Amino acid sequence: MNKVLTHLRILRPYSEPAFIETGWIRLIDGRIAAFGEMPVLLEPEETEINMSGKLVLPGMVNAHTHLYSTLAMGMPPPSRAPVNFRQILESVWWRLDRALDEDSIRVSFQAGLLACLRTGVTTVFDHHSSPAWIKGSLTLLADVAREMGIKISTAYEVSDRNGAENFQQGLAENLTTMERYQNDPVVHPMLGLHASFTLSDESLETVRRALDDFPETGIHIHLAEDITDHHDSGERGYQSVVQRLSEYDLIHSHNLYAHGIHITPDDADTLFNSNANLVHNPTSNANNRVGILNGVTLELLGYGLGTDGMQANLLDEARTGALIRSSKMTQGQPNVDYLKLLFENNPRIASKLFGYNLNWIEPGVPADLVFYDYQARTELSYENWAAHLLYGLGQPDDVMTDGAFMIRNGDPVGIDGREILENARVASGRLWQAMEKLK
Ligand SMILES: [Zn+2]
Structure with a gap:
């Protein structure tokens, strides 16, 4: 199903325009079809996902x-x-x-x-x-x-x-x-x-x-x-x-x-x-x-x-x-x-x-996107986004690849993150013991 992500602050470092204060991104078949400034007119078959002012970066x-x-x-x-x-x-x-x-x-x-x-x-x-x-x-x-x-x-x-x-x-x-x-x-x-x-x-x-x-x-x-x-x-x-x-x-x-x-x-x-x-x-x-x-x-x-x-x-x-x-x-x-x-x-x-364009926010590129619920203590603007990237952003809240959320509100989707980490703790202990035995 085609989706339109709305109410986004879109940051496209080193592209033009680099920053859109209130934007939307249209996704078709897992790819970015278009993006722009709000408002946006939805097609009848499209679903709106309201991103509530989150900041989005390319994956x-x-x-x-x-x-x-x-x-x-x-x-x-x-x-x-x-x-x-x-x-x-x-x-x-x-x-x-x-x-x-x-x-x-x-x-x-x-x-x-x-x-x-x-x-x-x-x-x-x-x-x-x-x-x-x-x-x-x-x-x-x-x-x-x-x-x-x-x-x-x-x-x-x-x-x-x-x-x-x-x-x-x-x-x-x-x-x-x-x-x-x-x-x-x-x-x-x-x-x-x-x-x-x-x-x-x-x-x-x-x-x-x-x-x-x-x-x-x-x-x-x-x-x-x-x-x-x-x-x-x-x-x-x-x-x-x-x-x-x-x-x-x-x-x-x-x-x-x-x-x-x-x-x-x-x-x-x-x-x-x-x-x-x-x-x-x-x-x-x-x-x-x-x-x-x-x-x-x-x-x-x-x-x-x-x-x-x-x-x-x-x-x-x-x-x-x-x-x-x-x-x-x-x-x-x-x-x-x-x-x-x-x-x-x-x-x-x-x-x-x-062999094809990826990791940009551009039409035709896979929708690999990273979203931050970013409340900054200074105004984020067209001129100063670099400082916010280096000194402001924390962990993303949502991560999407090929148009599907893989992390949503901080939690992995369809992946058991706790189980992976529990297995990793067990495996690491065994691995370190195996290392001890090697000369
Ligand atoms: Zn290396």
Whole structure:
């Protein structure tokens, strides 16, 4: 049934008009058909949903995350504190991913995606790793995302770090998913690679050849996150990570690169000229102390925004990212516009990779919308919406995907949120014990 949402404050960051004080949105078959200023004349077969002055934003995108780390919050720290990037990976994340089994993976996906939905994130680019349970893991992710109404990009991080057989299993899982979901509007399969420094030249060549059968499919990879990755390419005889990936034809406009902190000016040119998609993850970078992404590079390459598994909330990532950068700047220097990464670059990247427009409030776009019962202490206007986004908004009250409410008045619809969290608490205890047993 067609619906018209009425009495809305419509906020469309970086679009024109950016703000409509009293608006309506018409939905036909799960898509936005039109929007405008009140009043609106309803067609006979249409249902009006009065949104009582709520503020509406387009559903947000997380352009790089790891749902497999959902159950990491509060887990016991490693026995010896890691002192460099590789040790952080080895003692924390590569033990966590090896300890995952089918049950803890399912619960990680459910609890992780529920947290996304609750903060208004409706499109997620995931980078998955579970070496002990690979086959079927991406299909499981696609199934859970579909149940929750979330658009998902899948990728299994292939790597040599767990041996040749494990690399082949990861590659096969990617290829199966690429085959199965290539024409699915809500699942965008990508070929995942962990990072250049855990992949041999032979493995990169294998990936390159595998992609011959899928010319439209992109890779999703960590790029020069830490200086370690850059040094590794040097030791293998390449000038940089980007130069190494170029040798294997792995720099393309449909690829997704997370971080890109330790790249050279030549690399920035290569990435710019290839129209590659990059993702900035400021809270993760701060947490891992890998350095701060150059602000000029960030703006030049039109980076998107991700959370790298640190949190679900993208508005919080934007606010914290801006503050982390500010803390490294001198007075009078202009900061990077983090809301632009979230509300302009992310929808552009998501639309390009999924192959159709999404995460905008525009006619023809899926009705993925986030509603806030927002009572501000200062007037929200055409000029000052950015401050309200960064410092005013809390959790959304309602979240809609493809025209259906998935969260209504704070509660999930058709999803048992309490059961998911109860299962997650049980599974996390088991997971942490399994980690203890791994050396
Ligand atoms: Zn990552």
